[in-house]
Amino acid sequence: MQLKTYSADSLRAALRLARVELGADATLVDSKEADGDSGPRYVATFAVQAETEKAERRRTPDGRHWRTFVPPEVRTRPEEQPALEAAPAPAPGAGLGSGATAAAAPARALEAAVADAQPAEPPPVEHRAYAPEQPALRGIVIQLRALQSAVDALRRTEAFEPRAAEPSSAVEQALARLQRAGFDLETWPRLRTELQQEAQAGRNAFELVEWLRRQVSARWNTAASLGALDRPTVTALVGPSGAGKTSSLLKLAVQYGLRRNRLTHLLLADPIRWGSAEAMGAQAEAAGALLTVARGPEQLCDRLERVLEAAEPDELVLIDTPGYGPSEASRAADMAAALAQANVVDVHLTLNAAQGDGELRRAVEAAAVFQPRRLIFTHLDVTTRPGAVWNESSRSGLPISFLGTGPRTPDDLRAANAGRLTNLLFAG
CATH class of the missing domain: 3.40.50.300 (P-loop containing nucleotide triphosphate hydrolases)
Known part of the structure; x- marks a missing residue:
């Protein structure tokens, strides 16, 4: 599996970069927020199957398997055709002469070859531990592992989907961001109410934090100066x-x-x-x-x-x-x-x-x-x-x-x- 990391202003932008370069099969594995000179940036890691894994998944297992399609051109190769057996000796007193027996031998060989070319019946299931040397199971195991990785990644990234946020959890996440920095909520009595209104309007957790950044930035009171230059x-x-x-x-x-x-x-x-x-x-x-x-x-x-x-x-x-x-x-x-x-x-x-x-x-x-x-x-x-x-x-x-x-x-x-x-x- 191939991993690649992208850095962008938002998680959506990182996802677009990954889809353009890695294709639609790119899966989000991990993401985190980092600080930049102009604001926060998001660092996301994506995974995509390497070509060798794809080829391994498509490989036909050795030996015939009832769930594996074998093309006719493969089944009729000379090396896979059954060996023709010699016709048995006629029983004493048979009604056919030796010439008739010799003529029937090619017909029986053709019937045997046709029967061999038909799809085999599924073999009985043997309950035994998987061993890597079993080629018929290797492809299935690879697919199961890839599926498990995709499910784990989906669970980790479920919160990043751009769906409407649950008001209670999204608001608490935004407030916790400020409280970790020592922000006193009593200095902004209506902050929780305003956040709840934004969450009910359909903003997810990340959109609430961005909204909060804008509101905080607009409320700072600054005055960086030391008087005029035309007088002491x-x-x-x-x-x-x-x-x-x-x-x-x-x-x-x-x-x-x-x-x-x-x-x-x-x-x-x-x-x-x-x-x-x-x-x-x-x-x-x-x-x-x-x-x-x-x-x-x-x-x-x-x-x-x-x-x-x-x-x-x-x-x-x-x-x-x-x-x-x-x-x-x-x-x-x-x-x-x-x-x-x-x-x-x-x-x-x-x-x-x-x-x-x-x-x-x-x-x-x-x-x-x-x-x-x-x-x-x-x-x-x-x-x-x-x-x-x-x-x-x-x-x-x-x-x-x-x-x-x-x-x-x-x-x-x-x-x-x-x-x-x-x-x-x-x-x-």
């Missing part, structure tokens, strides 16, 4: 410790400053990291940015005012703030007041997408004092529940600006868009 832009990153604020800040400095030939200024407003200002200065220099350090909220307004006084019309100012724990609410309020006094309105809340829903929800609630305008999600390369991105964006109502997908600077910080987020959610 001041952006602050806030969030819990370990969320990736500093690394995201450096990546933004390269992407929106260095690569766009735009003067960039980094303002470090973290008194705890005052001793690491030298190391931060080296990183800022590598990113093509200037560095200014403020000793906490009390110096933030003064330092920012000086930076803006000397700023170019299109200068980019990025502010790195410390992370605050649950017991540091008063310090967080002081920093938020300083940012508000400095008229910093473009505040991005940076969150670690690898954390659980509970931790992310508490981080969003704690950061409400900063009045963030957008969300940055990091550590998407290590999270197993990307549905948390949807959950927190839906609950907070804040748009998503950027996605951190790894440690490389600056390529592992990407602008958020609906297509990228949808692929992330349906990747599992």
